[in-house]
Structure formats: structure tokens, C-alpha cells
Amino acid sequence: MDEAKLVAALQKYFGYTAFKAGQLEPIQALLAGKNTLATLPTGTGKSLIYQLSGYLSQGIVVIVSPLLSLMEDQVAQLKFMGEKRTASLNSLLSFDERQKLLNKLDRIKFLFLSPEMLQNQAVMNKLKQIPLALFVVDEAHCISQWGLDFRADYLFLGAARKALGKPLTLALTATATPVVMKDIIGSLQIDGNDLSVFEGGVDRANIYYKVTALLPEEKGEHLLELLERFPSPGIIYFSSKAQADAVALIIRQKTSLRAEAYHADRTNEDRITIQHQFLQDELDVVCATSAFGMGINKPNIRYVIHYHLPNSLEEYVQEIGRAGRDGRQSMAVLLYSETDFNFKLKMLQNDFPNDHAIESAIKNKAINPDYGTPTEQTLLEHILRLKFTKEEAKRFVGARHELKSDLLKRMKGFAETKTCRREYISAYFGKNTLAKPTHCCDNCGNGDPLTAMAESGRKAVPKAMMKEWEKILSDLFLL
Numbered sequence: 001m002d003e004a005k006l007v008a009a010l011q012k013y014f015g016y017t018a019f020k021a022g023q024l025e026p027i028q029a030l031l032a033g034k035n036t037l038a039t040l041p042t043g044t045g046k047s048l049i050y051q052l053s054g055y056l057s058q059g060i061v062v063i064v065s066p067l068l069s070l071m072e073d074q075v076a077q078l079k080f081m082g083e084k085r086t087a088s089l090n091s092l093l094s095f096d097e098r099q100k101l102l103n104k105l106d107r108i109k110f111l112f113l114s115p116e117m118l119q120n121q122a123v124m125n126k127l128k129q130i131p132l133a134l135f136v137v138d139e140a141h142c143i144s145q146w147g148l149d150f151r152a153d154y155l156f157l158g159a160a161r162k163a164l165g166k167p168l169t170l171a172l173t174a175t176a177t178p179v180v181m182k183d184i185i186g187s188l189q190i191d192g193n194d195l196s197v198f199e200g201g202v203d204r205a206n207i208y209y210k211v212t213a214l215l216p217e218e219k220g221e222h223l224l225e226l227l228e229r230f231p232s233p234g235i236i237y238f239s240s241k242a243q244a245d246a247v248a249l250i251i252r253q254k255t256s257l258r259a260e261a262y263h264a265d266r267t268n269e270d271r272i273t274i275q276h277q278f279l280q281d282e283l284d285v286v287c288a289t290s291a292f293g294m295g296i297n298k299p300n301i302r303y304v305i306h307y308h309l310p311n312s313l314e315e316y317v318q319e320i321g322r323a324g325r326d327g328r329q330s331m332a333v334l335l336y337s338e339t340d341f342n343f344k345l346k347m348l349q350n351d352f353p354n355d356h357a358i359e360s361a362i363k364n365k366a367i368n369p370d371y372g373t374p375t376e377q378t379l380l381e382h383i384l385r386l387k388f389t390k391e392e393a394k395r396f397v398g399a400r401h402e403l404k405s406d407l408l409k410r411m412k413g414f415a416e417t418k419t420c421r422r423e424y425i426s427a428y429f430g431k432n433t434l435a436k437p438t439h440c441c442d443n444c445g446n447g448d449p450l451t452a453m454a455e456s457g458r459k460a461v462p463k464a465m466m467k468e469w470e471k472i473l474s475d476l477f478l479l
Contacts, residue, residue: 001031001056013055014081020045022200026170027053029196030134035169037140037184040200042174042321047074050136050170054109059133062167063112064157066142068092068268069275071112077297078110085109089117102126115153118160132167137188140171141314144183155382158189174321175202175314178430202317202429206324208449209421209441211334211414219307219335220250226333227255229450231302232284237319239308239344241265241289247307248287257284262292293319299326305333309340312407313414313428329439329449336415344408351375352401358383358393420444 001009006027010016023045026038030053040046054061065071071088078086085108087101105111105126117123137143142154161169171184185195214222223236238244241263251259260274260283271291277283279298286292304323310316316334324330353361353376361367361380371377379400383393410428417424421441426433439449 001028003028006052009056010052013052014048020048022198023049026196026198029198030168030170031056033168034196035190035194036196036198037171037181037190038198038200039173039176039181040198041202041204042318042325044200046172046174047077047138049172050134051078051110053170054133057133059131060105060108061110061134061136062127062132063110063136063138064115064118064154065112065138066115066154068114069271070138071114072272073275073296075110075112083110087111089113089123091116106130115157118157119153124160124163127164132164135161135164135167135169137169137171137184139173140184140188141173141175141180143187144176144180155187158187162189175317175429177314177428180314199431201426201431201434203422203426203431203434204321204324205434205437206327206329207320208329208331208439209320209425210331211336211421211442213336213415216337216339219337220247222335223247223305223307224251224254226303226305227251227257227285230331232257233278233281233298233301234285234303234305235293235301235319235322236285236287236305236307237310238287238289239340243307244287244289248285251285251287258282259285259287262286262288264289264291290315290319293322296322297325298322300328301325301330302328303331303333305335307335309334309336309344309408309415310411311344311404313411313425314407316411316414317425317429331449334415338412341408341412341415345405348401348404348408351404352397353380355394358397359390362388362390362393418443 003024006024007018010019021044022038022040026036026049029036030049038046038049050061050063063074065074068088068090071090075086075088087108087110089098089101089111091114093101101108102122113123137157143157161167166189169188169190171188171190173180173184176184181197185192212222227234236244236247238247241261244261244263248259248261251257260277262271262274266274274283274286275292275296278286279296281300301323304320306316306319310319320332323332351373353372357368357371357376357380361384365384367377367380367384369377371380379397383396388396414421414424414428420433420436420443422436422444423433436444
């Protein structure tokens with residue numbers, strides 16, 4: 001379909017008069033029947049690619065998504081736009097709810113499901129009975145970066161795709177190195193001769209990169225200084241759930257900002273409420289672990305602060321990409337302590353099963369449910385599924401440990417580089433850096449963006465200043 005007809009369809013279904021950069025070409029490839037891998041920066045409207053393609057094709061669009069909150073958010077967005085033929089199929093549904101949904105799949109246009117649902121034979125049997133317009137793997141980097149630590153079933157999407165008759169497939173991600181892209185293609189069992197690849201940059205020109213080296217005990221005070229200067233709203237990322245709770249409490253006590261903590265230990269109801277409040281500008285800042293943010297479509301986030309060193313540049317770029325989706329000036333700040341790196345490097349070992357656990361699992365063909373962390377359990381499950389020998393399993397675990405260590409070291413390299421941080425990120429992902437923006441990074445020394453940020457956000461007001469104004473108003477009006 002030519003561009004003019006696609007623009008007309010875009011306006012009909014979404015009310016937009018033009019595509020964002022990187023949207024048109026993947027849609028054209030899909031409508032021409034080509035399997036497609038699209039790597040586009042966060043905030044560039046990747047979901048529109050499968051939504052418009054789906055509207056212009058016969059059959060159901062199946063979207064595999066890694067997080068319940070992400071699925072629910074995308075379903076809610078489509079329904080808000082008026083699309084009622086959308087649903088989410090996940091493990092939280094009761095048996096009766098699942099059966100009811102499966103029985104009406106032929107009336108659904110967009111079906112979001114978690115990857116483990118494709119291991120359910122009843123679900124697969126139902127999907128085989130209806131025409132599939134498109135098979136979408138959202139956040140496709142989970143296959144490589146997170147597949148063994150986050151969603152083991154992502155590794156088996158290729159088998160599910162084959163069982164469904166190899167439907168037209170779209171893989172979407174914002175963060176993919178050449179190695180990760182190769183992993184995605186191979187894992188999904190896509191023939192390279194039947195594939196269109198569209199690579200966008202990872203460069204977000206409106207985000208200013210800054211790293212501040214601090215001792216761990218200096219971070220809290222420095223963070224409060226930043227929050228007094230930065231316009232809201234924003235996200236602060238932590239590696240520790242307890243520290244996210246503690247800092248959110250301090251922010252509420254020492255500033256006028258409305259702050260909440262978001263992490264896996266909060267109830268599902270709490271997480272949904274916090275996400276809704278943040279989207280509706282009822283919260284100024286969310287102190288979160290990496291559980292928060294994937295799929296969050298909030299355009300006016302002005303800053304993302306990392307209180308601790310992220311585990312990889314992939315994780316870092318994903319998280320800072322939640323800032324400035326409205327195109328306005330925003331900031332990414334990393335509070336860096338080498339202590340964080342040393343601690344994370346040491347703790348990496350705890351995410352991998354030891355030789356005894358590997359040998360026991362292979363011998364018994366089962367995993368002790370009380371053993372280890374969820375990551376260790378997932379690795380052992382993968383070892384049993386692929387029927388590794390002891391030697392193969394140990395080599396596999398050793399290679400994973402080396403990979404994770406290397407990712408962490410590359411993140412440390414970003415924090416300590418004296419060169420342009422924007423160029424460092426682009427080089428890591430094998431991309432070219434675009435022309436440097438006015439506000440590039442702290443190493444380029446070309447201007448602090450706070451003035452520009454202040455024009456597009458809400459300014460934090462310290463509680464001390466609030467009290468002072470309350471006294472003035474009280475004196476004036478004899479309240």
C-alpha cells in the first residue's frame with residue numbers, strides 16, 4: 001500500500017496526519033507479507049505499527065507481552081480509543097474467565113497474552129482455529145537479554161510460532177545490539193531471506209545525560225537538591241525495594257512532592273493505583289525498581305534518575321527512554337558510586353546455581369522448589385528443558401555469568417567515560433550518533449538544560465518554602 005493510502009488510514013483510525021519516524025516502513029513491509037524486526041527508540045510509537053497493520057489485515061492480532069501491567073495498559077489505551085475488540089489473556093484469569101475469552105476469540109481483534117499462555121495447549125488449539133493476521137513479540141529483547149532471567153517462555157516463542165503455522169511476525173524492541181538482533185531472529189525461527197529489518201537509532205536528542213560521582217552516604221542529600229531544582233514529574237530507579245520505600249518516605253517528609261514507591265512487593269492493587277495516579281499527574285515522582293515503567297505512555301516525564309548503577313546499558317536506555325516522550329527537554333541523571341558496581345558484581349554469583357544444584361537437578365530431573373532465587377530456578381528449568389548434560393549445563397551457566405559481568409562492566413564504562421556519553425551509547429548499540437543537540441551531556445560541557453526543562457514541567461517546592469508562604473497568607477488574610 002502506498003504512503004498516501006496509509007496516511008489516510010492513519011487519520012481514519014487514529015486521527016494523526018503524519019507518521020512518526022520509523023513507523024511507515026515496517027507497516028509497508030508487513031502489509032507486503034514480510035516478517036519484520038523493528039528496533040526503534042522508546043517513545044516513537046512502536047505499538048501503532050501493529051495496530052494499523054492489524055486494522056488493514058484480516059484476522060486476529062496476537063501480541064506477546066512480558067508484563068501484566070504492560071498488557072493492561074495497552075488494552076486500556078485501545079479501549080480508550082474506542083476499540084472494544086481487545087482483551088488480555090494471562091495467568092491471573094480464573095478458569096471460567098479464560099474459557100469465556102477463548103470462546104469468543106473470533107470476535108477479538110487485538111489479543112494480548114503472556115508468553116506462558118502459548119505453552120497452554122487449550123490456548124494453542126483455539127488460536128489454530130482462527131485466522132492470525134499478525135503475531136507480535138513486544139519487547140523482543142526479552143528473548144536475549146531477559147529470556148533466562150525474566151521470562152523463560154520467551155525462549156520457546158519460536159516453537160509456538162512454528163506450531164501456529166509460522167504466521168506473519170513482527171518483533172519490536174527499543175534496545176538491540178547486533179548480537180541481540182541475531183538472537184531474536186534465530187529464536188523466533190524466522191528465515192533471514194523472508195525478513196525485513198528496520199533499525200532506528202537509540203539517540204534521543206532531547207535527553208541530556210549526566211553522571212554524578214558520589215559516596216553512597218552522599219546520595220540522599222544530593223537527590224533532594226536535584227528534586228528542588230528539577231521540574232516534575234519524574235522517576236527515580238533503585239536496585240533495592242527497601243531503599244525505594246525509604247527514599248519515597250523522605251521525599252514526602254522533606255519536600256512538597258507527592259511521591260510513592262513502586263516495586264514487586266506492593267500489592268497488585270497498589271501498583272495499578274500508583275501507575276494510574278502517575279499517568280493522571282496525581283503523583284510527582286515514583287521511586288521504583290525496574291518493575292515500573294515498561295509500556296508506560298506518559299509523555300511529560302521530565303527526568304529519570306538512577307540512584308544505583310543499572311545492570312546493563314540495555315536496561316539503562318530502556319528506563320531513561322521514559323523521559324521526554326513529548327519531545328521537550330528532559331534529563332537522565334545517574335548517581336554513581338563504584339561501591340554499587342563492586343556490590344553488584346559480587347551479588348551476580350547469587351543469581352546462578354552452583355555445581356551441586358545443577359548436578360542434583362539433572363540427576364533427579366526435578367528442581368527443589370525451595371532452592372535459590374527465581375533466576376536460579378529459571379536457569380535450572382531451562383537446563384532440564386533442553387536436557388543438558390552436566391558439562392553442558394555448567395558451561396551454559398558459566399557463559400551466562402560471564403555475559404552478565406560484561407554487561408555490568410560496560411555500564412560502569414559509561415559511568416566513568418570522559419568522552420561523549422551519547423556517542424558511547426550509540427557505539428555500544430552499533431549505531432551512528434546524530435548531530436549533537438544543544439544540551440548533549442555533562443562531558444560535552446555544552447550547557448545545563450534546567451532552564452529549558454523548567455519551561456515544560458512543574459517545579460518542586462520545598463516544604464520549608466511552602467510553610468513560609470502559608471504564614472504570609474495567614475498574616476495577610478488573618479486566617
